[in-house]
Amino acid sequence: MGLAIGVDIGGTKVAAGIVDESGTILRRARADTPDRSVHPKVVEDTIVGVVGELMDGADREIVAVGIGAAGFVAADRATIVFAPHLSWRNEPLRERLGDRVGPPIFxxxxxxxxxxxxxxFGAAxxxxxxxxxxLGTGIGGGVLMGGEVFRGRFGIAGEFGHMQVVPGGHRCECGNRGCWEQYASGNxxxxxxxxxVSANSPLARDLYERVQGDPSRLTGPLVTEVAQAGDRTAVELLAEVGTWLGIGMANLAAAFDPGIFVVGGGVSAAGELLIEPARQAFRRQLTGRGFRPEARIVRAELGNEAGLIGAADLARQSVTG
Structure with a gap:
């Protein structure tokens, strides 16, 4: 079937790789995601750069390029309608990239x-x-129904991160308040x-010392690292995110009744410190609890590379059937 390139565009990085038919990444490339304030062409240039780097060293034909974008993708699979963390607004991305990339783009x-x-290839x-x-900068979602990706009438199903869970809650980058991703995400x-840390809370002494009192130096991976080392406050912070995660998944189970929830993204690196509180909250909030089968909740097996592997495989299928 040939090799394909997958490109995963997130809030902070553009990760790409050459992927074979078994889902194995043969080569990788990476660049920082341009700031949302820059012109869309800068993001396009970044994509062209990582794809070109991979194609230059490929020893077999690249049959397609798949791009996974953190945003609303129209039903034509060619246009980015809206990307909360980037500057794309009704951006005809496939058209913009077509002459610059070479292989067909999905x-x-x-x-x-x-x-x-x-x-x-993984946990599902x-x-x-x-x-x-x-769970990364925000929350993304994907739905599989009857073995096929469900995208909805207009192509943008699965934007679970922007379900409102707290009326009048924290302002979200999408413009609304109280979105799920404001309570269960890396942000x-x-x-x-x-x-x-800003309040110099005695409960955050370890975190305070790690960043020498500078809250701007705190990152999600650092909080996870401190939690895995046994710090109670960091463990509680992850458990709170996990609790909100479980509440949201219980709502989704009421609507879609899946057999499994797979939790991925950078925050999932916390493992059971995140997943077990999510399971507990899910069981407490599940409609009809005790009288219905429960979906499994598991951590993704493919880690941060799932997006680019899936984008590559979907692109390959789009051109080879």
């Missing part, structure tokens, strides 16, 4: 791509009805940790 939401990869193998929740984790 575009999808990054969480859809991750869901596809986890179903074909064998499940025809599954949901992917990606939420960092915001709460920085609040404690």
């Amino acid at each position: 575009i999808d939401n990054d969480a859809n791509a991750a869901m596809w990869a986890e179903n074909k 193998r064998g499940e025809a009805d599954a949901m992917m929740i990606t 939420a984790l960092v915001r709460e940790a920085r609040g404690l």
Whole structure:
């Protein structure tokens, strides 16, 4: 079937790789995601750069390029309608990249791509009805129904991060208040940790010392590292994110009734410190609890590479059938 390149565009990085038919990444490339204030062409240049770097060293034909974007992708699989963390607004991305890349281009939401990869190669193998929740800068979502990616009438199903869970809550980058991703994401984790350090809370002494009293130096991976070392406050911060994660998934189970939830994205690196509180909250909030089967909640197997693996595989299928 040939090799394909997958490109995963997130809030902070553009990760790309050459992927074979078994889902194995043969070569990788990476660049920083341009600031949202820059012209869309700068993002396009970044994509062209990482794809070109990979194609220059490929020893077999590249049959397609798949792009997983953190945003709303129109039903034409060619246009980025809206990307909260980037400058894209009705951006005809496939058209812009077509003459610059070479192989056919397939575009999808990054969480859809991750869901596809986890179903074909990872934690959701064998499940025809599954949901992917990606926790990174925000929350992404992917839905698999009857073994196929469900994208909705206009192509933008799965934007779970922007469900309102707290009326009048924290302002979200999408413009609304109280979105789920304001309570269960890497940004939420960092915001709460920085609040404690800024207040010089005695509960955050370890975190305070790690960043020498500078809250701006706090990152999600650092909070996770401190939690894994046994710091109670960091553990509590992750558990709070996990609790909000479980509440949201219980709502999704009421609507979609999947067999499995796969949790991926950078925050999932916390493992059971995040997943077990999510399971507990899910069981407490699940409609009809005790009288219905419960979906499994598991950590993604493919890690941060699921998006680019899925984008590559979807692109390959789009041209080879």
